[in-house]
Amino acid sequence: MYKIRTYNTIAIEGLDQFPRDRYEVASEIAEPDGILLRSASLHELEFPKGLKAIARAGAGVNNVPVQRCTEQGIVVFNSPGANANAVKELVMAGLLLSSRGIYAGMNFAAGMANISSDEMGPMMEAQKKQFKGQELMGKTLGVIGLGAIGSNVANMALNMGMNVIGFDPAISVDAAWRLPSQVQKAENIQQLLGRSDYVTLHVPAIPATQNLLNKDTLATLKQGARVLNFARGSIVNSADMIEALDAGTVACYVTDFPEPGLINRTDVLAMPHIGASTSEAEANCAIMGAQQLVEFIEHGNIRNSVNFPNCELERTTAHRLCFANQNVPKVLSHVLNLLAEQNLNVVDMLNKSRDNIAYNILDLETAPSQAVLDAIADDEQVFHLRSI
Numbered sequence: 001m002y003k004i005r006t007y008n009t010i011a012i013e014g015l016d017q018f019p020r021d022r023y024e025v026a027s028e029i030a031e032p033d034g035i036l037l038r039s040a041s042l043h044e045l046e047f048p049k050g051l052k053a054i055a056r057a058g059a060g061v062n063n064v065p066v067q068r069c070t071e072q073g074i075v076v077f078n079s080p081g082a083n084a085n086a087v088k089e090l091v092m093a094g095l096l097l098s099s100r101g102i103y104a105g106m107n108f109a110a111g112m113a114n115i116s117s118d119e120m121g122p123m124m125e126a127q128k129k130q131f132k133g134q135e136l137m138g139k140t141l142g143v144i145g146l147g148a149i150g151s152n153v154a155n156m157a158l159n160m161g162m163n164v165i166g167f168d169p170a171i172s173v174d175a176a177w178r179l180p181s182q183v184q185k186a187e188n189i190q191q192l193l194g195r196s197d198y199v200t201l202h203v204p205a206i207p208a209t210q211n212l213l214n215k216d217t218l219a220t221l222k223q224g225a226r227v228l229n230f231a232r233g234s235i236v237n238s239a240d241m242i243e244a245l246d247a248g249t250v251a252c253y254v255t256d257f258p259e260p261g262l263i264n265r266t267d268v269l270a271m272p273h274i275g276a277s278t279s280e281a282e283a284n285c286a287i288m289g290a291q292q293l294v295e296f297i298e299h300g301n302i303r304n305s306v307n308f309p310n311c312e313l314e315r316t317t318a319h320r321l322c323f324a325n326q327n328v329p330k331v332l333s334h335v336l337n338l339l340a341e342q343n344l345n346v347v348d349m350l351n352k353s354r355d356n357i358a359y360n361i362l363d364l365e366t367a368p369s370q371a372v373l374d375a376i377a378d379d380e381q382v383f384h385l386r387s388i
């Protein structure tokens with residue numbers, strides 16, 4: 001039986017991807033082959049010896065010590081794009097909530113429960129001027145990060161009649177193809193901030209994006225801009241944001257990652273990390289994460305990894321050898337020689353590399369002996385060896 005340890009509440013549609021005759025799936029498993037999780041932090045976890053892979057049912061992997069996983073030969077997956085629509089829809093809500101007196105107006109209306117119907121109408125009409133807002137049409141939205149979510153948001157904003165300016169120095173070719181031609185390209189973040197009435201963040205939490213919005217960058221914002229952060233807390237310096245709110249540089253900060261100083265301000269709309277909290281997104285992410293684990297555990301195929309090369313080979317024999325090695329010359333030929341010495345015929349094979357890691361799938365006509373496996377494992381450039 002393969003063992004999968006879950007963290008957080010994983011959608012049932014995802015758990016159903018593990019055939020129960022071959023998988024034991026639970027939140028309390030001591031020696032798992034795989035981990036399936038959402039936002040639980042694994043930074044303090046000492047990985048059990050047999051752990052082969054971790055699937056993050058979601059986009060951000062800042063809760064997983066990816067570098068340590070790579071060093072230990074553990075493949076880390078995420079589920080790119082699987083919750084992008086959910087976040088896009090909440091960004092749409094954030095744009096509207098930051099523009100109109102919806103929240104304050106609803107609170108005002110809620111306080112009228114004990115007022116007579118004769119008085120209520122005139123009172124509402126007299127007070128509604130407090131809740132006047134502005135329209136989105138014709139305003140400019142700056143999108144920082146144009147990946148799965150950012151490109152969806154850009155499309156949505158164009159459809160709502162907004163102008164869109166984007167900044168993404170590392171945009172992938174696929175993401176660039178997805179982007180509508182009307183999205184203007186900012187040369188740098190300052191240019192985007194200076195031209196935007198609204199700014200929305202869709203970058204990963206990595207060292208390069210830590211405090212991306214800080215005292216200096218916030219100073220280049222258009223006066224009275226609205227800022228939306230559905231990415232991660234570390235991307236915005238909260239103390240600097242509070243100063244920008246106090247100074248009126250930022251008229252409203254909508255954040256899915258509030259900190260104590262941001263709570264209970266009328267110019268902050270704080271949410272408890274609910275960007276991906278829809279039934280649809282939770283199911284999409286869990287299904288993708290679980291399927292990637294099953295493919296990897298049973299067939300060694302790697303799809304949507306954040307630390308290993310993607311490598312998928314349709315299985316042609318019952319004997320598959322998978323191994324990862326440092327991406328240096330002669331390792332593959334050494335392994336092939338070891339197999340040849342034992343008269344083991346390779347029916348099909350695939351070799352892919354990513355940075356300093358190479359990953360190999362070899363379908364063999366007959367099963368490799370333990371002695372061959374030991375000899376391959378003895379190659380000091382080889383790590384993560386499996387015969388499946």
Ligand SMILES: NC(=O)c1ccc[n+]([C@@H]2O[C@H](COP(=O)([O-])OP(=O)(O)OC[C@H]3O[C@@H](n4cnc5c(N)ncnc54)[C@H](O)[C@@H]3O)[C@@H](O)[C@H]2O)c1
Nearest residue numbers: 059060145146147148149168170171203204230231275276
């Ligand atoms: N609030 C939520 O519940 C929620 C849900 C999903 C994702 N997220 C967050 O949103 C992030 C983005 O998600 P995604 O699915 O769009 O990921 P993605 O990988 O598809 O897109 C991220 C984009 O950011 C770009 N980027 C990286 N560094 C940049 C920089 N310094 N400046 C500008 N662009 C930069 C990348 O090139 C990429 O195009 C995730 O990493 C996660 O932290 C939050």
Ligand SMILES: O=C(O)[C@H](O)COP(=O)(O)O
Nearest residue numbers: 038039057058059060276
């Ligand atoms: O990075 C993500 O996908 C989101 O932050 C979603 O996190 P969650 O799975 O905890 O809702």
